[in-house]
Amino acid sequence: MSLKASVLPLISCKDPNFPRLFVDSLRNFGFGALVDHPLDMPRVRNIYGQWRDYFSAGLANAYAMDPVQQDGYFSLQVAEHAKGSCQRDFKEYFQYYSWGRCPPKLRENLAAHFEQAMSFAGELLTHIEQEATPEVMVNLGEPLSGMIEGSRQSMLRVLHYPPMPEGMSAPRAAPHEDINLLTLLPAADGPGLEIFTRDGEWIKAPNQPEQLLVNIGDMLQELLGGWLPSTTHRVVHSRDSETHGRMSLPLFLHPRPEVKLSARYTAQSYLQERLGELGVLPAAST
Numbered sequence: 298m299s300l301k302a303s304v305l306p307l308i309s310c311k312d313p314n315f316p317r318l319f320v321d322s323l324r325n326f327g328f329g330a331l332v333d334h335p336l337d338m339p340r341v342r343n344i345y346g347q348w349r350d351y352f353s354a355g356l357a358n359a360y361a362m363d364p365v366q367q368d369g370y371f372s373l374q375v376a377e378h379a380k381g382s383c384q385r386d387f388k389e390y391f392q393y394y395s396w397g398r399c400p401p402k403l404r405e406n407l408a409a410h411f412e413q414a415m416s417f418a419g420e421l422l423t424h425i426e427q428e429a430t431p432e433v434m435v436n437l438g439e440p441l442s443g444m445i446e447g448s449r450q451s452m453l454r455v456l457h458y459p460p461m462p463e464g465m466s467a468p469r470a471a472p473h474e475d476i477n478l479l480t481l482l483p484a485a486d487g488p489g490l491e492i493f494t495r496d497g498e499w500i501k502a503p504n505q506p507e508q509l510l511v512n513i514g515d516m517l518q519e520l521l522g523g524w525l526p527s528t529t530h531r532v533v534h535s536r537d538s539e540t541h542g543r544m545s546l547p548l549f550l551h552p553r554p555e556v557k558l559s560a561r562y563t564a565q566s567y568l569q570e571r572l573g574e575l576g577v578l579p580a581a582s583t
Contacts, residue, residue, distance in 0.1 A: 305492065305503055309333045319421070320428040320525075323513055327528025328492055328502070331509045335417055337410070338507050341483045344406050344455070345544040351403065352389060352457045360391070360398050367572070368397030368452075373459070377575040379471035386470045387461065388532075393453040411453050414481050414548040419445060421479060421511060422550075425525070433524045438557055441520070445478070450551035450568070458489070458543040461534055469543070470532035476571045477514035477549040484508045485545035493529040502530075516551070516567060519558040 305326055308318045311333045322329040351357060357370040370391050371377070378385045393399055393407050422441040426434065445451065458469045469489060482490075490502040490510070502510060518527040532543075552558075554565035562570075 304500060305330045307332050307503060307505065307508065310335070316424040316428055319424055319511075323425070323511075323525050326492060326494065327526045328510060328512045328530075330503050330505075331511060332505065332507060334509045336413055336481075336483055336509055338483060340406055340410055341546055342486070344410060344546060345486050347403055347406065348391070348455045349457065349542065349544055351400065352459075356400070357389070357391060360400065362392065363398075366394075366397065368392050368394050379468075379473040380571070380574045382471050384468065384471070386468055388456060388458045388469060390457065391455040393455065394449065394451075396449055397452075407453060407455070410546070411548070414453075415445070415451060415550075418451075418479055418481055418548065418550045421481075429521065429524065433521050436522075437520065441478070441517075444552035444556045444564075445550060446553075448551055448553045450554065450564070451477075452549055452551075454547050454549065456543075456545045456547065458532065458545075460540055460542050468531070469534060472529050472531040474527040474529055475512060475514040475549065476516060476568060477551045478517045478520075479550045480510075480512045480514060481548040481550065482510040482512070483546055484510075485543055487541065487543040488535050489532045489543055491531050491533055493531075495526075499531075514549070515571070516558055516564060519562060519567065522559075 305328055306322060307330050308315065308322060309332050312318060319329050360369040362369040362371050362375065371389060373387065373389050376385050376388050376390065393411065395408070395411060399407060419442050426441050472493065484504055484506055488504050491499045492502055493499055513525045513527045515527045517525055552564045554563065556564045558564055558567055
């Protein structure tokens with residue numbers, strides 16, 4: 298399989314045709330690359346700097362992840378692995394929920410970004426509702442934008458991919474699909490994200506300083522009967538992987554647990570199944 302430069306178009310949120318262009322990109326790629334969006338990117342870059350220092354200082358173990366609540370710090374030893382893989386990704390991360398634990402000095406920026414990203418995510422769901430065909434929407438029990446109201450499952454993940462030791466072959470993030478409805482990913486502080494296209498080729502995701510990537514998760518694919526695809530993606534090592542880490546800040550947008558995704562799943566049953574497959578919950582809990 299070849300690797301191409303990104304063909305994912307950059308879409309301005311100020312374009313009068315933004316809803317159509319956005320949903321067309323989701324339909325074709327499973328991803329949309331947005332510019333002129335409302336998220337505060339200087340604050341995102343400040344978060345990267347704060348948390349890079351925090352991880353480097355070795356302080357995060359004080360907030361070791363709660364295996365039940367799933368909030369807090371996931372070390373290299375307990376980080377998830379891709380579905381179907383036994384090898385854990387080479388990454389550490391902190392999962393922030395609005396109700397969860399967080400170092401007090403780092404909460405303000407995270408909380409502000411979380412609220413802003415959640416608000417914009419609701420607008421994006423509304424655009425999807427408006428552009429979807431009646432046949433796609435007919436079986437939904439409520440509007441997409443209503444499914445996230447009152448949800449305590451949406452979370453930010455402060456991701457750090459450490460420098461890769463020489464001779465190590467672990468993946469940064471093996472090929473996978475996201476679990477949730479939508480993922481909102483502000484520009485990372487380095488390259489590495491790649492997308493698997495319908496043509497069977499890997500393309501490099503754009504990494505402009507002010508961009509926002511939005512991608513479909515498996516739950517939204519399930520809700521809409523495959524009308525929007527949940528697309529495989531990965532994070533690969535760049536040339537400077539041995540000396541430089543990489544920070545990213547995805548928001549994983551989740552519906553309330555009782556939301557019915559399909560005849561097969563509620564949001565809760567789907568999430569529990571996938572967390573077991575990813576190795577962050579015991580198999581017996583799924």
